[in-house]
Amino acid sequence: MNLDRFPRIDLCHAPTPLEFMPRLTQHLGGPQIWIKRVVFTGMALGGNKARKLEFLLGEGLQQGADHVVTLGALQSNHVRQTAAAAARLGLACTVLLEHRHPNPDYAYLHNGNVLLDGLLGAEVVYRPGGTDMAAALKQVGEQLRSTGRRPYLIPSGGSNPVGTLGYVKAAQELLQQAKEKSLRLDHIVVASGSAGTQAGLVVGVATQASTVTVQGFAVSQAAHLQHPRVAALALATAQWIGDLPEIPPEAIRVNADYLGQGYSIPTPAMVAAVQQVARLEGILLDPVYTGKAMAGLMDWVRRGHYRANENIVFIHTGGQAGLFGFCDTLSRPTQASSPLEVPQRQKGL
Numbered sequence: 001m002n003l004d005r006f007p008r009i010d011l012c013h014a015p016t017p018l019e020f021m022p023r024l025t026q027h028l029g030g031p032q033i034w035i036k037r038v039v040f041t042g043m044a045l046g047g048n049k050a051r052k053l054e055f056l057l058g059e060g061l062q063q064g065a066d067h068v069v070t071l072g073a074l075q076s077n078h079v080r081q082t083a084a085a086a087a088r089l090g091l092a093c094t095v096l097l098e099h100r101h102p103n104p105d106y107a108y109l110h111n112g113n114v115l116l117d118g119l120l121g122a123e124v125v126y127r128p129g130g131t132d133m134a135a136a137l138k139q140v141g142e143q144l145r146s147t148g149r150r151p152y153l154i155p156s157g158g159s160n161p162v163g164t165l166g167y168v169k170a171a172q173e174l175l176q177q178a179k180e181k182s183l184r185l186d187h188i189v190v191a192s193g194s195a196g197t198q199a200g201l202v203v204g205v206a207t208q209a210s211t212v213t214v215q216g217f218a219v220s221q222a223a224h225l226q227h228p229r230v231a232a233l234a235l236a237t238a239q240w241i242g243d244l245p246e247i248p249p250e251a252i253r254v255n256a257d258y259l260g261q262g263y264s265i266p267t268p269a270m271v272a273a274v275q276q277v278a279r280l281e282g283i284l285l286d287p288v289y290t291g292k293a294m295a296g297l298m299d300w301v302r303r304g305h306y307r308a309n310e311n312i313v314f315i316h317t318g319g320q321a322g323l324f325g326f327c328d329t330l331s332r333p334t335q336a337s338s339p340l341e342v343p344q345r346q347k348g349l
């Protein structure tokens with residue numbers, strides 16, 4: 001399925017690497033675990049949203065936009081990457097940040113992505129938690145239009161059918177890389193938030209008639225809410241592309257057991273997953289998305305959910321800037337309980 005007919009601009013370093021995780025695989029003693037490092041898209045610390053922004057801003061420029069407006073939670077990676085893309089394209093940028101965290105500390109309020117949004121030159125507008133952010137976005141768009149600007153509005157997480165095309169393309173890239181390595185992929189595992197990444201992967205896998213499953217670990221809401229969100233976006237994206245085989249209901253897999261008390265609220269399993277992947281592989285996950293998805297993957301491997309001869313790809317969607325917004329949580333003493341989880345040389349530090 002060729003996506004070339006859709007407007008797109010080049011923002012990403014691609015293909016992003018597909019690598020084996022030998023020490024994590026050995027540590028868990030189960031299936032072979034691979035990592036697709038989507039984090040290396042390159043723009044302003046990278047991350048998954050750059051792939052959506054290629055299509056979104058392709059459309060925006062085609063429409064003659066001179067101002068980009070988007071929204072997100074305070075430590076939104078999507079917002080930071082949108083601000084970077086706008087800067088790179090010479091577009092003005094306004095971002096609406098919602099105070100969604102119940103107990104933010106100083107770092108959450110001022111460090112990480114918040115710091116970078118300002119550095120990247122975005123106009124930052126804060127909104128209290130519980131604000132109807134979609135309505136607020138529309139309102140800013142109308143205000144800008146009334147002053148003669150031509151705003152392009154990007155919804156939460158860039159997750160509409162246009163942005164989701166970025167992950168259809170990413171799935172095609174991943175399957176091609178696996179083919180080149182003669183690697184049979186059995187499962188893809190990904191964090192699922194505004195749903196575009198998961199929905200795009202599902203559609204991308206369908207375009208290639210691949211049997212690999214796409215498992216989303218929900219990071220913002222319960223599975224019974226996230227499941228229809230992913231399904232509806234996958235359907236809308238498939239219709240947007242047109243001429244695609246139907247997406248069977250079983251292709252939409254969502255689990256929310258590792259969400260904890262809610263979006264961006266840390267869990268012990270997230271902290272352990274972030275620490276273990278850092279110490280075993282030298283790879284930095286993030287506290288809001290990939291840390292919780294990896295906690296799910298690791299737990300499922302331990303519970304024998306996968307067969308030992310299976311190949312799993314974890315999609316590293318980025319988010320490391322968020323680490324610096326959670327220093328209190330992540331700098332507490334290690335939660336690891338076995339010597340394997342904390343390499344010896346670290347103990348004396």
Ligand SMILES: Cc1ncc(COP(=O)(O)O)c(C=O)c1O
Nearest residue numbers: 077193194195196197289317319
């Ligand atoms: C680092 C990271 N991973 C995963 C996601 C989830 O992607 P999506 O919103 O497309 O579900 C996000 C969304 O902001 C993110 O920033």
